[in-house]
Amino acid sequence: MLKVAIFASGTGSNFENIADDQTLKDRGLKIEILVCDRPKAAVIEKAKRREIPTFIIQPKDFENRNYYEQAIIKELVNYQIDFILLAGYIRVITTTLLDEYPMKIINIHPALLPLFPGIHGIEDAYNAGVTETGVTIHYIDEGVDTGPIIAQQKVPVLAHETLKQLEVKIHYIEHQLYPSVILNLLNK
Ligand code: GAR
DSSP states (O other), X not given: OEEEEEEEOSOOHHHHHHHTOHHHHHTTEEEEXXXXXXXXXXXXXXXXXXXXXXXXXXXXXXXXXXHHHHHHHHHHHHTTOOEEEESSOOSOOOHHHHHHSTTOEEEEESSOTTSSOSSOHHHHHHHHTOSEEEEEEEEOOSSSSOSOEEXXXXXXXXTTOOHHHHXXXXXXXXXXXXXXXXXXXXXX
């Protein structure tokens, strides 16, 4: 069994997609907890509906990032978490958490890293006029969307495609790629 925490800040479509993946469940993936830094994020309701405990925690309630992440670690240790999946978590992870979970934190990003890091990966690629973009899954380090790449999938950007259409395509790919990478981790 692999006990994971998912960190998310927003809509939670990746959270939902992973949580409902029966193959992952059958192979031993157990989402023990959702860690969320935004009390009004839609992902919280998605966790509630699936009876997955949510730990809501905000940096503003702590003196610094170190104390914030130490409080998260305390919670993760309670749940005996083996691995962390970031799914739209908008904060940079610091060494406090990285040292506790070395090479055990992965992230999904909606562009072909190292191109278009940050929180507007799809839009930035679209506005740059690229003819292809994609999705990246990578280990986390202290940078913004940096760290060793595990998997990438390319997506063509078609002429006359709208940003909305591209977003739909990217999310579709995300919902295929993240579970397949997690499945590989479970097989290791
Ligand atoms: C996803 O597109 C994910 O790739 C992106 O946030 C979105 C979350 O969507 N992550 C980043 O941009 C990381 N820099 P979701 O809440 O519906 O899963």
